[in-house]
Structure formats: structure tokens, C-alpha cells
Amino acid sequence: MEDINHQLQHLSENGLGKGSLTPDQQYSRISTAERLDVCVSEAILVMECVPEVLDLKREVWLDIDRHVQGETSLASSSSAIQPSLLSSDMEHRENFVVTHPINPPFYIPLVEIVRAPWTSDKTVDMVYKLMEDIGQAPVVLQKEIFNFVAARIQNACLQEAWWLIKDGVADVDDVERAMYEGLGMDYAFIGPLERLHLLSGGFERYMSQTSELYCSAQEPFREPERMGGHAAEVMERELESFARVSEVPDRRRWRDERLAELSKLKRQLDVKEEGT
């Protein structure tokens, strides 16, 4: 509770508060409970954030399921597991979705909403609206897939980076710089398809102009491989130039400070754009 209070004050001081209530008013509306039935029985939304272990999550949800009303929306913050695997045995499973935020959610607005085959439109709409109301940027996946959208794109980047480093084309520092001094600056404002749409004056044009080059570029693409072992050790040694493991908390603060500034900048640019 102390940490929540601290974060509410901090966000507000930095012009990144949300909603119309003061931090103190917001804080006063938060309470804790030690019994699950007390916690969930009158909720409009239950958001579960226990560790990413399938059996644990399933167990917690069967327990919640016994205590909620029929109108309550039920959301797991799982970062990878399909909602059908979490909710198949639940009585209220039509109220169930995954809502996956990206850390730190104060600065990164994306929330992936993933529906199971039995999730009702009403539930999706309610959760979508709520996420929009609190200033997040929800996207709804139309089909379940392990790892969802953002982490799959992240993994595709990671896999390519892994090969480039293992093959001796570039070292960790070079790959990291290629992202944050290059591509990544675009990706803060536009996605991977629009980047090419803008580059060539049309996505189809890009595809038709470069398909031959592109296909030969893809040839050296290989089957994904299990990453780890010695190569991961070497990469971690190189990552120490950014932060040793003991320095990770400090480096996270460094990153979060930048994300906060980027978040403010994007808001300012949006306001300016709406004004014109």
C-alpha cells in the first residue's frame, strides 16, 4: 500500500496522473483483503496477477469462480497463456479474458485483451472500455495464440539478434545500438508495417519492389533454436556494459525515467495535433 501511495504521488507530480481524482482521493479508494470471497464478491472486474504458472493460475481461478457474481468480468494478467487453458472448467468462463499489460504500465499503454472461444462480446467490450477509460491502449486478439502479439514480435527480434551475435556478424552492443539508435526510434511512433509503407510510398509497392531481394534475405533464416547455455552466458557478460545484474534495478529506473519522458512527449504531441 505504501508503494502504491508513493507511485500515485510520483506520477501526479510528473504530470502523468490519470483520471479526475487527486492521488489522495484515489488512494483512499483502495483497500486490501485477506479473504478471497471478501475481495471478489462485489467486484465489477477481478484482475488476477499471480505468478505465470498454469496450475497455480487455474487453481486460483476455480476459487475466484465460486465467489463471484454472474456480472463480474474476470481477467488474468497472464503474459503468455491462452485464456481457454486458464478458464475451461469455470462456471463463469464466458466472463473471462486475458488482459496483458506491458511493464511499466504507467508509461507503456498497451494492453493485450485475449478472448477464449467462449468469452462473450459483452465481457470484451466492458474490459476494452475500462482500459480505454484509464488511459491504456487496448488491442483485442481475435484468436488465442500462445505469447500473444507483442511478445511474439519481441521473440522474433530476439531470435534474429541471437543468430547475428552467434554468427559473429555483430556483438551485443552493436545489435542493441542498431535498435535504440536506429529502428527503435521509429517504433516508438509507428509499427513494422507502416515503417515500410512510409519508406516506399505504399506497402504493396515495397513488397513488389523488394520481394526478390527480400526472399534472398530470408534464405539464411533458420529454424528457431533453444537459446541458452554458453552463448547466453557470453551475451550476459556483454550486457554488463549496460548493467550488471546487481545494477539492474538502477538501470530499470534509468529506463523508466526515459519512458516517462517519452510518454509525456507523446501526449504533448497528440494534444498539439488535436489542436491544429
Added chain:
Amino acid sequence: MEDINHQLQHLSENGLGKGSLTPDQQYSRISTAERLDVCVSEAILVMECVPEVLDLKREVWLDIDRHVQGETSLASSSSAIQPSLLSSDMEHRENFVVTHPINPPFYIPLVEIVRAPWTSDKTVDMVYKLMEDIGQAPVVLQKEIFNFVAARIQNACLQEAWWLIKDGVADVDDVERAMYEGLGMDYAFIGPLERLHLLSGGFERYMSQTSELYCSAQEPFREPERMGGHAAEVMERELESFARVSEVPDRRRWRDERLAELSKLKRQLDVKEEGT
């Protein structure tokens, strides 16, 4: 020349000028030539920017090769082609590298320097130093590979996005948002490996904790396929919500305005960090 003058003034007015000379002083040092020998014979660096066509680039380089002195560094701005393919028949091939900037280079500092097997260290060092001096962020590839580093990571993102959309998991708008409202905000400051290093308090730890999950996530990864045809048409229609082809120039200005602000923000944060 008018466009160059305009851009120099514009960058300077926006606090994004480089070097110690005024825009007018910089502009007065630029001249044009209509004969190749006049253009290159006394250069310290020749940077070639003709269209991305192998035979054309080879022909231009054989021509340049006849007119340059032994000390001149020779750089192609090719965005994909290995330097050995461009320079194999040149007399001064030990002076040859690819220096690939990312558009727009005023705001995106990355320059990929790619050496052929015969490129001298002296040439790499000279071009690296020059790129640093003009405020770019050079990375040196230790081995030739088609498409270099940034575009390979870009293509890995694109391929994954392509599949997610074709499989009906998400539409174009969702994938784009997953990047620019999510992952991409991180990628403006940190690369794909450090992102996981920070997430889990160590890259190795991430790899060992998630390798099983990660491997099952990779299972649905498939062979790259030739992108284009009907699916590309459908995606272009969806991309029109961002910009129709006729609106691409305006949308590029929209993007460049944001990149300029991000570029300024990153400079300010670096200056603040150095001051502490």
C-alpha cells in the same frame, strides 16, 4: 542545393544542428560537379548513393575507382548489398566499405559500417571516426551478411507481423499499436536483449526461466514465405487508416516531426545524465 540549404536552416532552428559552423557557413562549403573526376579526385571520402541496383552500383564504382587517389576512403550507402559484391574488381578495394544510414539520418543516428574481407582497418577506423564526428552512431559489422543488422531485425518483425495478420490473430491496426504503444517505446532507448535483461534481472536468468515456455512459443514459427499478392493488398487497405499512398509525404512529415522531438529528448536526457 536549395533543399540542402532549407534543411540546414531548419535543423539549426530546431536545435538539431551539428558541428561548430553556422548553417550558412556549412552551406558555403558544399559544391556540385557534373564530371565524376572533378567530384572525386581530391576527396577524403566518396559516398555513393545511386539506386539499389547491383550492376549500376558496380559500374559507378569502377568509374570512381579510376579517378580517386590511394588515400581516399570509398563508401557505398547500399542498404542491403554486401561490400564484396560491389568492390571485388576495384583497384582500391581495400579502401571500400558500405556505410548504411537509416532514414531520416538527421534524427536517426545509426550508421551500419560493413567491411569486405579485403577492407583495411585503417579505412574502417577513418569512416567510423568521421561518422562519430558528425554525430551519427556507427556500428561495425564484423562479417558481411545480406541486409546487414537493422534490416534483418526489421524483417524478422515484419515476418512475424505478417503471420499474425494472415492467421487472423490481429489486424494491421492491432499489430501496429502493439509496437508503438508497447514494445517500441522501450526500443527507443534499449535493444531486444537488454529488454529481457531488465525484465528478469539478468539475460541468462530470463533464458533459463523461460526457455521451456519460449520453445513452445517458437513451435508455431514457420519458414519465411514470399510476402505479397492478395494479403499485401488487404494490409495496404488497412494501412490506409494511417495514410493513403497519396498522404504518405504528409505522414512522413508527421513521423519526422516526432523523430526530431525524440532526438532532442534523447540529447537532453544524455546531457542531464552526464551532468549528474
